[in-house]
Structure formats: structure tokens, C-alpha cells
Amino acid sequence: MSGAEKVRELRERLDEVLASLPPKLRQEALSHISYANEMGNSRSNERLEFLGDAVLHLCVGSILFDAYPDASEGDLTRMRAHLVSGSALSALALRGGLGRHLKLGRGEASSGGRSKPRVLAGAFEALVGALYVHKGFQECMKFVREAVFPEGELTVPVDSKTLLQELVQEEGGSVEYTVVEVSGPDHMPRYTVACLVNGREVSRGQGGSKKEAEEDAAKGFLASREAL
Structure with a gap:
């Protein structure tokens, strides 16, 4: 259809x-x-x-x-x-x-x-x-x-980023991601990204790209919410 x-x-x-x-x-x-x-x-x-x-x-x-x-x-x-x-x-x-x-x-x-x-x-x-x-x-x-x-x-x-965005928006809030560290050689960088909800850091994630690190950070925060 x-x-x-x-x-x-x-x-x-x-x-x-x-x-x-x-x-x-x-x-x-x-x-x-x-x-x-x-x-x-x-x-x-x-x-x-x-x-x-x-x-x-x-x-x-x-x-x-x-x-x-x-x-x-x-x-x-x-x-x-x-x-x-x-x-x-x-x-x-x-x-x-x-x-x-x-x-x-x-x-x-x-x-x-x-x-x-x-x-x-x-x-x-x-x-x-x-x-x-x-x-x-x-x-x-x-x-x-x-x-x-x-x-x-x-x-x-x-995907955790999409779900976190929707959950926070439902409550009238905002989600941002910021790179706090890039380590490793140029051909194999390792990104560390902080996830901020309403301007407050709630989790960090790592990955071989900014996108992977953001997804990891969102997943970590969602997991911590489930544990509450």
C-alpha cells in the first residue's frame, strides 16, 4: 500500500x-x-x-x-x-x-x-x-x-536517541549532546560525549564516532531511569 x-x-x-x-x-x-x-x-x-x-x-x-x-x-x-x-x-x-x-x-x-x-x-x-x-x-x-x-x-x-528525545519533549524539556573528549590516534578516534537534559549532564557515552557516542549516552541514561 x-x-x-x-x-x-x-x-x-x-x-x-x-x-x-x-x-x-x-x-x-x-x-x-x-x-x-x-x-x-x-x-x-x-x-x-x-x-x-x-x-x-x-x-x-x-x-x-x-x-x-x-x-x-x-x-x-x-x-x-x-x-x-x-x-x-x-x-x-x-x-x-x-x-x-x-x-x-x-x-x-x-x-x-x-x-x-x-x-x-x-x-x-x-x-x-x-x-x-x-x-x-x-x-x-x-x-x-x-x-x-x-x-x-x-x-x-x-534507537535510544530518538526515544529519549521523545520522552523529554513530552515533559517540555530539551536534550543536547556535547563532545567532552576525543582520544586515540587520528585514524581511530574515540569520542566521549555528555548527554544534557534541560542543561544538566545526566550521562556520558563513548564510541568510534560522535553519533555512536551520543547513542551510547542516551542508552545509558534510559537504563538508569529504568533502574529507579
């Missing part, structure tokens, strides 16, 4: 889910807090977003658990974190055209709210929450398989 076909299929599936919801529940799922505040008598999608976040974690975790029988708890956690990250969910919502359905306050709409990652990710979670309320867990599992794992694709990028 081509990329364009996948986008079209995702849009059709999202539209089907929205059409299947009772009108009141659909309106709640699509109502951003800015719209609810402006209208005064409308519920925002924040409660459904909370529920959908939990359902997504369970659905994706269950799928990964079955797909990767030899993966460690840490590996499964990192893969799930990638798949349910704000950037991943907002990308799904954007490709699925969810933004065009959203009910936004005038200020939010005029400032580009229909394409803001945080708004889109929250709306996707709210949609899953609404589907769970209306049709239950099995329908949510079916939808998540189709939306998050199209054609049964279970290839998940698990």
Missing part, C-alpha cells in the same frame, strides 16, 4: 469512528477546552483524553507484548513510549484529518490550533476514549491496530 493510500485509509477509518459515535459523545470528543470555555455550556474533551490515554497505553502494550515475546520490560516500555508519544499521536491525527473536525475557541482557531501537535494528540486520545465508552475495549484494539499498526506493521524505531 502506498503512502497516499495509507493516508486515505486512515482518514476513512477516523471518519467512520466519528460517525459511529452518538452525537453528544462525538461533540464532547471534538470540543477543545478553548471552545468549551467560550460556549459556557459545553464539556471539553479533557476527560475523554484522560481515558483515551490509558486505553491507548493498554492497547499498544498488549499488541507489543504479543508481537515481541523476547523483548525485555524496558524495551517494551520504550517502544510503547514512542508509539503513544505526543509527536506520534499528533502525526496520526494530522494524517487522518482530525483537525478539520475539531471545535475550537476563536482565539485557538485563529492561532493555528487545528495543526498544533498538543491539540491534535489530545484529540486523538479523546477519540479513543469516546470509542471505548461507546463500544468497549475490543473495538478500541481493532482501531489501534488499524491506525497505529497499518497492515500489521510492527517495525518500531527503538
Whole structure:
């Protein structure tokens, strides 16, 4: 299936889910807090977003658990974190055209709210929450398989740098890497790199290139987080 076909299929599936919801529940799922505040008598999608976040974690975790029988708890956690990250969910919502359905306050709409990652990710979670309320867990599992794992694709990028970047960005932080030492002969250098989260050094890594050393540093910090 081509990329364009996948986008079209995702849009059709999202539209089907929205059409299947009772009108009141659909309106709640699509109502951003800015719209609810402006209208005064409308519920925002924040409660459904909370529920959908939990359902997504369970659905994706269950799928990964079955797909990767030899993966460690840490590996499964990192893969799930990638798949349910704000950037991943907002990308799904954007490709699925969810933004065009959203009910936004005038200020939010005029400032580009229909394409803001945080708004889109929250709306996707709210949609899953609404589907769970209306049709239950099995329908949510079916939808998540189709939306998050199209054609049964279970290839998940698990490099530590990408995962750390997404985890920190989810918390509104930043990640930087800086070379602190280069040793060895010119034809075989050995790089030592420091990983800084929000400006604070959290780990160091080594490798035959800056890229390898950065990956090693990110992996070391993720491992230390798992040990907590």
C-alpha cells in the first residue's frame, strides 16, 4: 500500500469512528477546552483524553507484548513510549484529518490550533476514549491496530536517541549532546560525549564516532531511569 493510500485509509477509518459515535459523545470528543470555555455550556474533551490515554497505553502494550515475546520490560516500555508519544499521536491525527473536525475557541482557531501537535494528540486520545465508552475495549484494539499498526506493521524505531528525545519533549524539556573528549590516534578516534537534559549532564557515552557516542549516552541514561 502506498503512502497516499495509507493516508486515505486512515482518514476513512477516523471518519467512520466519528460517525459511529452518538452525537453528544462525538461533540464532547471534538470540543477543545478553548471552545468549551467560550460556549459556557459545553464539556471539553479533557476527560475523554484522560481515558483515551490509558486505553491507548493498554492497547499498544498488549499488541507489543504479543508481537515481541523476547523483548525485555524496558524495551517494551520504550517502544510503547514512542508509539503513544505526543509527536506520534499528533502525526496520526494530522494524517487522518482530525483537525478539520475539531471545535475550537476563536482565539485557538485563529492561532493555528487545528495543526498544533498538543491539540491534535489530545484529540486523538479523546477519540479513543469516546470509542471505548461507546463500544468497549475490543473495538478500541481493532482501531489501534488499524491506525497505529497499518497492515500489521510492527517495525518500531527503538534507537535510544530518538526515544529519549521523545520522552523529554513530552515533559517540555530539551536534550543536547556535547563532545567532552576525543582520544586515540587520528585514524581511530574515540569520542566521549555528555548527554544534557534541560542543561544538566545526566550521562556520558563513548564510541568510534560522535553519533555512536551520543547513542551510547542516551542508552545509558534510559537504563538508569529504568533502574529507579
